[in-house]
Amino acid sequence: MRHWPLLRLQLTTPRLTLRLPTLDDLDELADRALAGVHGPDEMPFAVPWTDAPAEELPRNTIQYHLSVLATWRPDNWQCNFIVVCDGQVVGSQGIGATDLGIAREVHTGSWLGRAYHGKGIGTEMRAAVLHFAFEGLGAESAVSAAFLDNPASRTVSKKLGYRPDGFGVRARRGLRTLDERLRLNRADFVSPVPVEIHGLDACRDQFGV
Ligand SMILES: CC(C)(COP(=O)(O)OP(=O)(O)OC[C@H]1O[C@@H](n2cnc3c(N)ncnc32)[C@H](O)[C@@H]1OP(=O)(O)O)[C@@H](O)C(=O)NCCC(=O)NCCS
Secondary structure (H helix, E strand, C coil): CCCCHHHHCEEECCCEEEECCCHHHHHHHHHHHHHCCCCCCCCCCCCCHHHCCCCCHHHHHHHHHHHHHHCCECCEEEEEEEEEECCEEEEEEEEEEECHHHHCEEEEEEEECHHHCCCCHHHHHHHHHHHHHHHHCCCCEEEEEEECCCHHHHHHHHHCCCEEEEEEEEEECCEEEEEEEEEEEHHHCCCCCCCEEECCCCCHHHHCC
């Protein structure tokens, strides 16, 4: 890919590579979605995309990733990295922003195939995009949100230095449900792993900074 250097951007940590996906990567990511992201009684996502029937979920997953790339704008972007561990696509770590050059705040969201939970991968991939945001893009803060019954996501946030930032209310599977908002200031972040950013200079303008 010569004309869109964004597609060559990579973040690396000791175990992981985060990059924008090829079509084959998306095919593999769809396998992870199909194999399950959470228990059937749980819904960690504000947009309940994992409730789609099995015959639709893989294509929906692929189309979503293509759509956020297709609608990328420097003043409003969503960078959904795929996460590769030991040569396998294991999940997705997203980071996005609106008017980053002025607001200097990013938001994140993520998921891993269920087989890969609880091994520290979620912490490592979030640390990678936070380092990218603060050191690479000059962000001053990062926000996240998680339903109160999502201890894994909330623990990852708290381990990385986020502080509580109030609550939101959402309709989830027909019920009024609270989510906790979390905010991390640049000064409070110390990455637990070394992170390298490759290929940012060629595409920095794509992030509105
Ligand atoms: C959220 C997610 C990405 C985290 O990834 P992960 O690799 O499982 O996270 P890690 O292993 O790095 O850390 C999880 C932490 O939560 C803790 N945790 C997990 N389940 C827990 C529970 N039921 N009660 C208390 N703590 C719990 C773990 O002990 C670990 O903390 P520790 O390192 O101090 O022991 C992953 O669990 C996931 O994909 N979940 C489903 C999708 C999702 O919830 N996405 C986020 C939406 S806001």
